[in-house]
Amino acid sequence: MNAAIAPTAPTGPATAEPVLKAQGLTKRFGGLAAVNDVSLALHKGHLHAVIGPNGAGKSTLTNLLTGDLAPTAGRVWLKGTEVTGWSNVRLSQAGLGRSFQKTNVLLPFTVWDNVRLAAQSRSRHSPFNPLQWLTRAGTDAAERERTQAAIERAHLSARTHAVAATISHGEQRQLEVAMALATQPQVLLLDEPLAGMGAAEAERMVAVLQSLKAQHAILLVEHDMDAVFALADELTVMVNGQVIASGTPAAVRADAAVQAAYLGEDETDVSAPGHAA
């Protein structure tokens, strides 16, 4: 830890209660602390980026926040309510949306159907059952409205009726964001939404995320440093499960420990050697 940059205070700025707050989150897999005593806060209108080399614990942290994994230690609050140990379904109902590092899109379905399934998951407590849900298609005006709004907000309106398998990789990732938006989340947790994208696709996704910032508290796990520095209001750097620095992007970029451990000479390539333990 570099003394020049204090870890993010778990309560965040005094001016606003965080939408999501995590304190001392730890996840052990056997002897490995994949996430080790991580605290952070997410605020509406702010994008908090988490960066770090492969294996740093970024996806595990995301999975702890979404309820896909139970923490070994630590606590999480959503809008002031402690939600530690809540299931992902319950957290989604409570206002937490996510996209996955690995794509979650149903390729044989249209953009509309994928987003509609997500919209339905917000309004129904039943376990995931696409066939059951599709037979109810179009019966719920509120779901249709949520579906259309989510597609628009992900800048995918032109592809609404395209089969997901036929749209570009970048558009599939936008579709994932639309699926998260369809659950009307207050918090958006995005795990590498720019993964595998070319420059033009990445630019489109950055534009989507930029336009979403005002309405949501966003956690962005991302390797694309141009995108991170274009979007982030706050930046946390993880290495080997631990936060080595957290603060404004400018402060983190200037931090000597971060440069040594992570950003290296070519800060666009986070997979570059030099960060290994």
Ligand SMILES: Nc1ncnc2c1ncn2[C@@H]1O[C@H](COP(=O)(O)OP(=O)(O)O)[C@@H](O)[C@H]1O
């Ligand atoms: N389900 C799991 N079981 C055991 N080890 C895991 C599991 N998930 C992740 N890990 C390990 O935890 C560490 C952090 O992984 P991950 O969170 O995927 O990192 P990142 O997303 O930063 O690349 C890695 O060493 C990984 O191998």
Ligand SMILES: [Mg+2]
């Ligand atoms: Mg990951």
